[in-house]
Structure formats: structure tokens, C-alpha cells
Amino acid sequence: xxxxxxxxxxxxxxxxxxxxxxxxxxxxxxxxxxxxxxxxxxxxxxxxxxxxxxxxxxxxxxxxxxxxxxxxxxxxxxxxxxxxxxxxxxxxxxxxxxxxxxxxxxxxxxxxxxxxxxxxxxxxxxxxx
Numbered sequence: 427x428x429x430x431x432x433x434x435x436x437x438x439x440x441x442x443x444x445x446x447x448x449x450x451x452x453x454x455x456x457x458x459x460x461x462x463x464x465x466x467x468x469x470x471x472x473x474x475x476x477x478x479x480x481x482x483x484x485x486x487x488x489x490x491x492x493x494x495x496x497x498x499x500x501x502x503x504x505x506x507x508x509x510x511x512x513x514x515x516x517x518x519x520x521x522x523x524x525x526x527x528x529x530x531x532x533x534x535x536x537x538x539x540x541x542x543x544x545x546x547x548x549x550x551x552x553x554x555x
Contacts, residue, residue: 448488448512451535459547462521464537468511473530478537480523485515487535 451466468476470491477488489511495501517523520541527538 448510450513451487451489451511453513460541462539462541464515464535464539466511466513466535466537467533468530468535469533470509471511471530471533471535476530476535478526478528478535480517480526483517483519483521483523485517485523485526485537485539487511487513487515487537489535 451468453467454465456463456465464485464487466487468489468491470493471489472491475490475492477486479486491509493504493508517539522540522542525540527540529536
């Protein structure tokens with residue numbers, strides 16, 4: 427028994443092992459004045475097969491795609507298989523985690539991570555003396 431399994435509940439070990447078998451989806455991150463944006467390519471993943479969660483400052487993205495054969499047809503040869511995706515990010519204290527928005531379209535996950543009001547840039551008006 428290794429050091430990790432001795433201290434972790436079995437369910438946690440199983441979850442960690444499943445995540446370790448998952449592919450890391452390619453991600454682009456860009457920033458605007460009021461928000462960060464995360465775009466992850468997760469081909470074949472549907473809304474039902476996707477999970478986006480925030481726990482404290484940890485953002486977790488997990489997705490799973492399934493390939494279903496049409497009823498009554500058996501594969502003679504198949505290279506495609508079910509695929510799992512997983513990615514984790516540590517968020518800055520500047521992000522308003524309660525206001526994160528997610529959108530999935532054609533296997534592309536788009537997250538909008540708004541900055542907290544106090545961290546947003548703003549233009550300061552200059553008055554004439």
C-alpha cells in the first residue's frame with residue numbers, strides 16, 4: 427500500500443485515478459478589463475457529459491464523450507473510444523467565483539470569469555481646476 431492510499435478514503439483514490447487517465451484538453455486563456463476567458467476544446471462532449479465546478483479558488487473542468495453504435499450494428503474495427511477530459515486551475519483572488527458563466531458549443535467550452543468589482547480597471551475622470 428502506498429503512502430497516498432493509506433490516508434485517502436477509497437472513493438477519493440478512485441476519483442483521483444480516473445482523473446489521471448483523462449486527457450488535458452487544450453486551453454486558451456485571455457483577459458479583458460473586467461474578466462478572464464477560458465476556452466477549452468473538448469470534442470464530442472455534450473452538456474450532460476460536462477462538469478464545471480469551483481471549490482474555493484480551484485476551478486475544475488471535467489468532460490466525457492461517448493461513442494454509441496447504432497442499434498443492431500456491431501463494430502468490426504473501432505479505434506475511436508470514449509474519452510475523458512479533465513483540467514484544474516487555481517484562480518486568483520481577483521475572480522468573482524460566484525459569477526462564473528459557462529457555455530458549451532460544438533465541443534468548445536467557453537468560461538467567463540468576471541473580476542471582482544474592486545479589481546476592475548476603470549477610467550478616472552480628470553476635472554479642470
